[in-house]
Amino acid sequence: MRKLTSPQLKSSYDVIIVGGGPAGLAAAIGAKEAGAESILIVDREQKAGGILWQCIHPGFGLHHFKEELTGPEYAQRFLKQVEEEGVAVISDAYVLDIDKERQVTLMSSVYGMHSIKAGAVVLAMGARERTRGAIHTPGTRPSGVLTAGLAQKLVNMLGYMPGRRIVILGSGDIGLIMARRMTLEGAEVLGVFEIMPYANGLNRNIVQCLHDFDIPLHLSHTVAQIHGQERINAVTVAPVDDKLNPIADKGWEIPCDTLLLAIGLIPENELSRQLNLRLDPVTNGPIVNSAMETSMDGVFACGNVVHIHDLVDFVTQEALSAGRNAGEYALGQRRPGDNIRLVPGNGVSYCVPHTISTHQTHTVYMRVRKPHERCSITFGEVYEKKLRYAFPAEMITVTLKPEFLETFHGDALVVDVHDRE
Amino acid sequence: MVYDVAIIGGGITGSAIARELMRYRLRVILIEKECEIGAGTSKANSGIIHAGHHSRSGTLKGRLEWAGNQMWDELHADLDFGFRRGGELTVAMKPDQVADLHELKANGEAKGVTGLELWDKERTLKEEPNLSSDVVASLYAPTSGIINPYEACYSLIDNAVRNGLELSLENAVIGIEWQDDVIMLNTRKGRIATRYCVNAAGLFSDEIAAMAGAGNFTIRPRKGEEYLLDKRLMGIVRHTIFPLATAESKGILVIPTFDGTIMVGPTAQFVDSKYDRTTSAAGFNEVFDSVRTLVPGISPRDCIAQFAGLRAVLESEDFLIGPSSVRGFINVAGIQSPGLTAAPAIAKLIVEILADEGLQLEHKENFMAQNPKRVRFAALSRREQMRLVAANPSYGRIVCRCELVTEGEIVDAIRAGARTLDGVKFRTRAGMGRCQGGFCSARVMELLSRELNVPFTAITKRGGKSWIVTDREERG
Ligand SMILES: Cc1cc2nc3c(=O)[nH]c(=O)nc-3n(C[C@H](O)[C@H](O)[C@H](O)COP(=O)(O)OP(=O)(O)OC[C@H]3O[C@@H](n4cnc5c(N)ncnc54)[C@H](O)[C@@H]3O)c2cc1C
Numbered sequence: 001m002r003k004l005t006s007p008q009l010k011s012s013y014d015v016i017i018v019g020g021g022p023a024g025l026a027a028a029i030g031a032k033e034a035g036a037e038s039i040l041i042v043d044r045e046q047k048a049g050g051i052l053w054q055c056i057h058p059g060f061g062l063h064h065f066k067e068e069l070t071g072p073e074y075a076q077r078f079l080k081q082v083e084e085e086g087v088a089v090i091s092d093a094y095v096l097d098i099d100k101e102r103q104v105t106l107m108s109s110v111y112g113m114h115s116i117k118a119g120a121v122v123l124a125m126g127a128r129e130r131t132r133g134a135i136h137t138p139g140t141r142p143s144g145v146l147t148a149g150l151a152q153k154l155v156n157m158l159g160y161m162p163g164r165r166i167v168i169l170g171s172g173d174i175g176l177i178m179a180r181r182m183t184l185e186g187a188e189v190l191g192v193f194e195i196m197p198y199a200n201g202l203n204r205n206i207v208q209c210l211h212d213f214d215i216p217l218h219l220s221h222t223v224a225q226i227h228g229q230e231r232i233n234a235v236t237v238a239p240v241d242d243k244l245n246p247i248a249d250k251g252w253e254i255p256c257d258t259l260l261l262a263i264g265l266i267p268e269n270e271l272s273r274q275l276n277l278r279l280d281p282v283t284n285g286p287i288v289n290s291a292m293e294t295s296m297d298g299v300f301a302c303g304n305v306v307h308i309h310d311l312v313d314f315v316t317q318e319a320l321s322a323g324r325n326a327g328e329y330a331l332g333q334r335r336p337g338d339n340i341r342l343v344p345g346n347g348v349s350y351c352v353p354h355t356i357s358t359h360q361t362h363t364v365y366m367r368v369r370k371p372h373e374r375c376s377i378t379f380g381e382v383y384e385k386k387l388r389y390a391f392p393a394e395m396i397t398v399t400l401k402p403e404f405l406e407t408f409h410g411d412a413l414v415v416d417v418h419d420r421e
Numbered sequence: 422m423v424y425d426v427a428i429i430g431g432g433i434t435g436s437a438i439a440r441e442l443m444r445y446r447l448r449v450i451l452i453e454k455e456c457e458i459g460a461g462t463s464k465a466n467s468g469i470i471h472a473g474h475h476s477r478s479g480t481l482k483g484r485l486e487w488a489g490n491q492m493w494d495e496l497h498a499d500l501d502f503g504f505r506r507g508g509e510l511t512v513a514m515k516p517d518q519v520a521d522l523h524e525l526k527a528n529g530e531a532k533g534v535t536g537l538e539l540w541d542k543e544r545t546l547k548e549e550p551n552l553s554s555d556v557v558a559s560l561y562a563p564t565s566g567i568i569n570p571y572e573a574c575y576s577l578i579d580n581a582v583r584n585g586l587e588l589s590l591e592n593a594v595i596g597i598e599w600q601d602d603v604i605m606l607n608t609r610k611g612r613i614a615t616r617y618c619v620n621a622a623g624l625f626s627d628e629i630a631a632m633a634g635a636g637n638f639t640i641r642p643r644k645g646e647e648y649l650l651d652k653r654l655m656g657i658v659r660h661t662i663f664p665l666a667t668a669e670s671k672g673i674l675v676i677p678t679f680d681g682t683i684m685v686g687p688t689a690q691f692v693d694s695k696y697d698r699t700t701s702a703a704g705f706n707e708v709f710d711s712v713r714t715l716v717p718g719i720s721p722r723d724c725i726a727q728f729a730g731l732r733a734v735l736e737s738e739d740f741l742i743g744p745s746s747v748r749g750f751i752n753v754a755g756i757q758s759p760g761l762t763a764a765p766a767i768a769k770l771i772v773e774i775l776a777d778e779g780l781q782l783e784h785k786e787n788f789m790a791q792n793p794k795r796v797r798f799a800a801l802s803r804r805e806q807m808r809l810v811a812a813n814p815s816y817g818r819i820v821c822r823c824e825l826v827t828e829g830e831i832v833d834a835i836r837a838g839a840r841t842l843d844g845v846k847f848r849t850r851a852g853m854g855r856c857q858g859g860f861c862s863a864r865v866m867e868l869l870s871r872e873l874n875v876p877f878t879a880i881t882k883r884g885g886k887s888w889i890v891t892d893r894e895e896r897g
Contacts, residue, residue: 160890
């Protein structure tokens with residue numbers, strides 16, 4: 001797995017991209033398109049490609065490559081393209097710090113410690129999984145309680161089984177995919193328990209990973225207690241009341257040897273915090289303008305580090321644009337600033353980007369707070385998009401054209417979701 | 422072979438005693454049932470070196486608390502495990518509690534605790550602006566400190582081993598007999614003969630004493646749940662914050678840990694089982710409800726991890742330390758809070774007791790008070806980091822990104838004795854941060870497997886049956 005060749009490091013690059021997952025790779029291509037000449041991708045894993053390597057299931061690239069690929073295939077295509085474009089990719093390297101002058105300090109066992117000047121920086125560090133601590137499940141602290149993503153890595157990349165009798169808490173996509181994976185590996189998946197009254201993963205995953213394998217999905221249920229001294233040996237599950245507290249006397253115990261947690265992702269914002277970027281308390285990622293630029297000049301961000309995407313194609317799309325803008329920035333081309341703030345209103349949890357301008361066409365990514373059928377998304381009075389349904393688990397994209405905004409003269413556009421009769 | 426002294430239990434008490442005994446020409450063995458040192462109560466506590474004024478003068482724990490408090494600077498100078506005297510504030514939230522602060526101050530001063538100061542509301546809020554504005558007054562105690570309790574255990578043991586201690590891990594004492602003047606310990610790994618035996622078995626010290634016929638006391642476990650908060654809250658308080666105590670507990674505290682993160686807890690509740698280290702919804706609510714009245718900026722949403730520890734409590738609520746009716750058999754029991762604080766003083770006391778009981782003590786000239794310096798990458802300056810990475814590339818590879826722990830440090834920890842994921846975690850902090858090992862555990866397991874030359878599937882979380890993965894075919 002280790003890279004055989006290590007490119008020579010220069011003392012400055014037009015664009016330095018932190019993270020070589022799908023977002024970072026697409027950002028590099030975007031930057032190249034914009035005319036940036038020297039581009040460096042820094043990835044901390046043994047090989048760039050990010051989470052894609054462990055996603056050996058198909059379902060990637062339908063939008064971008066117009067064919068269905070597995071995660072590794074998708075990564076391979078991008079890596080090849082990036083290499084052909086002459087982008088330098090170093091892996092097993094860690095960005096420690098970025099200062100106001102965009103001097104990037106990185107460290108690697110091959111290169112040692114280096115300080116490199118960047119014309120523009122793109123943050124594409126991805127996301128991490130929420131853990132047991134975040135939901136403070138009561139009980140013991142045995143082995144065998146792990147996130148679905150770690151289980152995926154253990155099974156798909158290292159070739160080990162995290163256990164044989166498995167309960168899954170949360171209906172996030174990685175958990176659903178792992179329900180199928182573990183079943184195919186001969187394990188018994190005893191059920192998926194989701195605290196909300198609706199699933200958190202994509203509908204197609206519910207169908208293909210649970211229904212097709214007769215794995216029960218228990219909505220409005222949670223794991224109320226973890227049992228076992230050394231290794232987990234059971235969980236108590238229970239329905240929840242409307243405050244989401246488990247109803248103890250309706251609970252039951254399930255003997256198991258593994259509890260997988262698929263309770264959501266949060267942006268990996270260690271660096272974003274260190275740089276003191278303004279963060280959105282809902283997404284937990286940096287606040288970005290329509291160029292995907294953060295509150296720090298010349299520092300752009302894209303992919304799961306900004307907000308959690310459910311499809312890699314949207315990551316790619318967002319990252320291409322962030323990369324292009326970073327490339328332009330590095331070449332000294334500055335766009336006029338944004339003049340409109342997007343304000344999540346009724347039923348909308350967030351919108352990205354956080355600001356837009358009247359001069360351009362924008363893709364706005366957003367999520368609703370709860371499921372709706374036959375609804376519309378409105379941007380103030382100026383634009384309405386009708387939807388057959390909207391789920392919190394499925395990101396909504398809206399294209400806003402300059403002509404919609406011609407009549408709008410305010411500086412804040414409220415985005416609401418309404419049910420239609 | 423007959424040992425001079427066998428110590429049962431490798432918590433902070435046993436570790437401190439072991440290290441103290443290694444100053445002398447003695448053959449000493451320490452027997453610990455778990456596969457890592459400090460795995461009992463000593464790794465699951467608040468990590469506070471108590472200022473000295475909380476426990477009553479006139480009790481053994483009250484005396485040893487203050488005596489122990491004053492020994493930590495020297496210990497830390499030798500062993501560098503992470504210790505800082507950050508000071509603490511006991512806060513009165515109602516006007517009628519101010520009298521209690523005065524009483525606490527008088528109690529401390531009677532014991533000789535130095536530096537106690539009463540602060541009014543204004544001063545209190547100036548020093549701790551994030552405290553609730555309901556605060557009325559506070560008692561400041563500069564002698565209060567904070568340590569990494571598990572690292573303290575490791576460095577004490579590592580140092581003792583360096584000076585000749587024999588360590589027998591994953592080995593429980595299951596029976597005790599006599600042959601002439603010699604105490605025979607039956608252990609899982611065979612018989613151990615010793616002239617003196619120190620029972621520092623924590624929660625199980627009553628069972629060990631019973632095996633020896635050396636005492637008739639009962640230990641009751643009193644559970645304390647603790648909750649660790651995200652690094653984001655670093656600095657929200659600068660001192661450890663104590664509410665006014667009740668009879669059973671010092672109350673729910675806000676603790677800036679040595680590593681800078683915030684911990685809140687502990688609860689205090691008797692439980693039936695000595696193995697019940699479960700956390701509970703009730704404990705969680707109790708902790709956060711209470712803490713929010715002190716520091717409103719702390720929210721349950723910031724919780725990243727939780728654990729519970731068990732205090733070993735005697736009916737008397739005091740420590741029980743001393744020779745027993747059985748010759749050569751010394752009990753160290755009921756070491757509840759402030760056991761951590763008192764440990765160095767307990768160790769000195771045990772040496773005196775052993776001498777009184779006839780053990781010949783001869784100073785070892787070549788005693789090495791210090792351990793080889795450990796690398797803590799995250800704590801180094803950029804320049805030092807650069808030098809280190811240039812000299813040894815394995816310090817240039819970050820394994821734990823939340824806590825910035827390098828491969829080199831993990832390898833060092835394994836070479837120093839870590840055998841499990843938890844062993845590596847408590848020695849290096851790898852896996853202790855926000856992602857709780859989600860990213861690094863697989864890599865740490867690879868390193869354990871490589872360094873210990875055992876299969877990946879043999880790696881456990883903390884020994885015993887705490888396996889992590891199995892082979893794909895197996896059991897299928
Ligand atoms: C929640 C909580 C918070 C606390 N906070 C503080 C604090 O802030 N400051 C403070 O000073 N104190 C504090 N304390 C108290 C402190 O943690 C204890 O007093 C101290 O850790 C006791 O150490 P020990 O070595 O006596 O016991 P332990 O750490 O329990 O060690 C006993 C060891 O003996 C081993 N053992 C048992 N039976 C056998 C056997 N048969 N054979 C071989 N080995 C055996 C066990 O495995 C264990 O490792 C706290 C306690 C709790 C529970």
